[in-house]
Amino acid sequence: MFTGIFLRFFILETFIMGAYSFYCFYENIQKQYCLNNFVLRANIHKRVRKAYYIEIHKIYKGNIKKLNKLADDLVILDADNAHLNNTQEYVIFGDSKNGTLYTESCNGILPYSVVNDVQRTSLSEYYERGCHCLDQIGQYSHELFCKWRYAHMHMLSGKCTWLGPIPYIKCQGEWDLQNRLVQNMTT
Known part of the structure; x- marks a missing residue:
């Protein structure tokens, strides 16, 4: 069209x-x-x-x-x-x-x-649903990398929350593992 x-x-x-x-x-x-x-x-x-x-x-x-x-x-x-x-x-x-x-x-x-596959899908289907949660998206930081890259903010049961498919869950798991390893090395 x-x-x-x-x-x-x-x-x-x-x-x-x-x-x-x-x-x-x-x-x-x-x-x-x-x-x-x-x-x-x-x-x-x-x-x-x-x-x-x-x-x-x-x-x-x-x-x-x-x-x-x-x-x-x-x-x-x-x-x-x-x-x-x-x-x-x-x-x-x-x-x-x-x-x-x-x-x-x-x-x-x-x-x-x-723009990765998750973001491409979110442009068409999900981003608009989280526009009232803008104040909770925050400024970029290393801790937000997985959320910014592989998830979207969404309203569920009256609360803003991050939602994401398998790449988000995998990224977040790797991030959490790295943080635990660093904490173990410093203690």
């Missing part, structure tokens, strides 16, 4: 001011999903000046009719550090304002190749 739709896409760098201009904070992919108005998977078709024309392959979140309507008029400012190429597929997170879609190069664009 979306193949063949080409969009003019500029990238807005929101970390232009202050100390953030040279450093990007890594955000959880579920948090990015929840905080943005649209999430889509696309290829870069071509770049003309500061515009990217993209071909949408899948819309995970957003008003499909609105995105189709804006297909010829998506204007977002380009950031110098956005190195997008036409041989790679991307997951793009963004917001719309006054009929224009915006994103940032820091956390708004991920190469699809770094």
